[in-house]
Amino acid sequence: MRYMPTLYTHSDSNKRKTWLLLSVFFMSIILIGYVFSYAMESSAILYFAVIFSVVSSFISYWWSDKIVLKMSNAKLIKFEENKELYRIVENLCITAGLPTPRIYIIQDSAPNAFATGRDPEHAVVAVTSGLLEKLDRSELEGVIAHELSHIGNRDILLATLVTVLVGVVVLLADFFRRWTFFGSHRRRSDSKGGGQLQLIMLILAIVLSILAPIFAYLMQFAISRKREFAADADGALLTRYPEGLAMALEKISADPEPLEAANRATAHLYISSPFKKHTPYPSQEGNKKKGFFARAMMTHPPMEERVAALRGMDVKK
Numbered sequence: 001m002r003y004m005p006t007l008y009t010h011s012d013s014n015k016r017k018t019w020l021l022l023s024v025f026f027m028s029i030i031l032i033g034y035v036f037s038y039a040m041e042s043s044a045i046l047y048f049a050v051i052f053s054v055v056s057s058f059i060s061y062w063w064s065d066k067i068v069l070k071m072s073n074a075k076l077i078k079f080e081e082n083k084e085l086y087r088i089v090e091n092l093c094i095t096a097g098l099p100t101p102r103i104y105i106i107q108d109s110a111p112n113a114f115a116t117g118r119d120p121e122h123a124v125v126a127v128t129s130g131l132l133e134k135l136d137r138s139e140l141e142g143v144i145a146h147e148l149s150h151i152g153n154r155d156i157l158l159a160t161l162v163t164v165l166v167g168v169v170v171l172l173a174d175f176f177r178r179w180t181f182f183g184s185h186r187r188r189s190d191s192k193g194g195g196q197l198q199l200i201m202l203i204l205a206i207v208l209s210i211l212a213p214i215f216a217y218l219m220q221f222a223i224s225r226k227r228e229f230a231a232d233a234d235g236a237l238l239t240r241y242p243e244g245l246a247m248a249l250e251k252i253s254a255d256p257e258p259l260e261a262a263n264r265a266t267a268h269l270y271i272s273s274p275f276k277k278h279t280p281y282p283s284q285e286g287n288k289k290k291g292f293f294a295r296a297m298m299t300h301p302p303m304e305e306r307v308a309a310l311r312g313m314d315v316k317k
Contacts, residue, residue: 056164
């Protein structure tokens with residue numbers, strides 16, 4: 001595979017996607033809120049949906065990095081505490097033309113890393129202690145370059161907004177289902193039926209409450225997988241050594257230890273899935289073809305595909 005675009009050519013594209021995502025997000029929330037409010041005969045549901053989505057977006061934009069770091073038990077480190085790691089990050093930032101992000105360490109033996117923050121000036125790179133112990137310098141450089149590519153490409157803000165979208169949709173759907181089971185039947189029996197349109201809207205709301213969270217998760221996973229391929233390619237261009245990142249991904253994937261600090265809300269941020277439900281690459285089972293639904297529910301692309309893409313890259317000018 002020959003990767004032709006220059007470094008961070010995805011940045012402008014991700015900025016456009018961010019605004020598009022915001023537009024689709026608010027329109028979706030308004031639509032879902034309208035259907036639910038009509039079915040529940042309460043306009044307050046629509047107002048709640050819009051206000052909650054705006055407040056959630058505001059909070060996630062300004063404080064998402066702090067929330068994620070707190071959830072991950074990450075600790076800020078200074079230059080004196082790990083000079084080698086700081087020099088690797090600073091040198092790659094100079095090459096990439098990025099400001100040096102704050103560096104955090106998660107005390108966990110499972111090797112992994114992620115980047116977060118609203119923009120390059122307020123970015124964070126977090127690595128686990130297991131990553132520092134189990135990777136050599138070239139492999140560590142590959143991982144850091146991958147995370148800096150997320151920062152340069154503005155992936156970190158896009159990932160945060162997607163997480164907010166999914167959370168709001170799931171919350172609304174869950175609220176409506178609870179109302180359907182516990183609050184709607186008595187009201188419906190006391191009324192005259194509400195007419196044919198009312199019945200149609202109720203059925204539509206029930207369908208939306210089931211399908212909307214599924215589609216939201218599928219969109220989140222699809223965006224996450226595409227981000228990883230792009231960051232792999234840009235990270236390899238940054239170090240000019242794709243093999244370093246390829247070997248790092250193999251080691252991370254083959255490590256049997258799950259990351260204790262990770263959860264479903266933050267899993268897509270990591271360079272590799274922090275959960276170890278599947279047989280690690282490169283086992284025979286891990287190389288089997290996965291079905292469409294199984295692939296659609298993955299937060300990361302199959303590791304063998306990422307490694308093959310890196311080893312097929314031509315980074316020579």
